[in-house]
Amino acid sequence: MERIPSVETVGLVESEPVTNRSVERACALLSAFTPEQPRLTLGALAQAAGLPKPTAHRIVTTLVATGFMTQAEDGAYGLGFRLLSLGAIVRENLDVVRACAAAMERLARATGETVILGEADWAAREVTIVHRVDSSHTLSVLSPIGRRSAIPPGALGKALLIGLAEAEAEAVIAALPLSAETDRTHTDPFALVAEIRRFRALGYVVEEGEYLADVSGVAAPVRLEGARPVAALGLVGPSTRLQGEIERLGALVRDTAAELSA
Structure with a gap:
């Protein structure tokens, strides 16, 4: 039987x-x-x-x-x-993209600069660009959708770090390889910890030539649920054009990210 x-x-x-x-x-x-x-x-x-x-x-x-x-x-x-059609389906149906797309359009119109959204992969300690609104300027920064990079370098990675509790951010930084992308990339974990503490008080981070030479950016963490940020909202452009505008742009990105998180 x-x-x-x-x-x-x-x-x-x-x-x-x-x-x-x-x-x-x-x-x-x-x-x-x-x-x-x-x-x-x-x-x-x-x-x-x-x-x-x-x-x-x-x-x-x-x-x-x-x-x-x-x-x-x-x-x-x-x-x-x-994969083109499949990728478009994935991108348009990501919860974080649906939640942030309209706000990104408004931020791009208000500033004229490229606005990017990076989704966090905390297990891999990476951030992937999942959505972008292009700059209205002829001279702009191209940030390909689907590009993965370590947390950090770059504004998106640093923004994710300021969204963590201080002790957790320090633990993540201690485990990062911190490889140099340019001669301005942070490779000293103690210096990065100090910078993250300073930016956490501002609510946004600043990057100046750390990921790409002559490119600057600002970014802030986005929380949709849970304690950790699920994404980072960023704005990037040529350093020469953003010079003198960083504080204003950082405040705009911070406030937009805070509205999305709320």
Whole structure:
């Protein structure tokens, strides 16, 4: 007679994570692309995903056939057109984007500068740009949607830190690699801790050439729920144009972020 599994056994089986190795490998290959490396050779893809080259080739061939990757004449691979529509669906339906989009439009009209929204990934200690409203100026700063960066450098990362309790912010900073993006990037954790304390009192942070040379920005944390900020609202532009305007722009971003958090 067939044995009927117990409730405990069923619960145990259902609670175990169910994964598919081929899907995991395909995701690893797709995740190898970055804004800095939008085209990769098969060898580079295999290395990034930790796969043997024949295995990577088999999966990449399927991804190309289904439109999730493309292959150029020189043999290099890139992300495919199918991801464009999927990415747009994701971006437009993110809770944080829906909550902040209208306020970002108002802030961009009031200042004429590029307004960006970065969503926090606290587990990875990263921030990803999920929405942007472009500047009305011919000379503006391009911040690609989907770009990931460490917390910090940059205004978005520092804004997330001032949204934490002091002890937690110091613990996060102590665990960060703090690699230099420019010659002005903070690489001394003690100096960064002191700066975060000072900016926490202001309610916004300032960045001047720390992530990109000759680019300045201001940002403030956004809380939709929970103790930690879920995102950072930022405004960026050429340093020459923002010079002398930082305090005014910082106050605008801080007040907008506070309204969204409320």
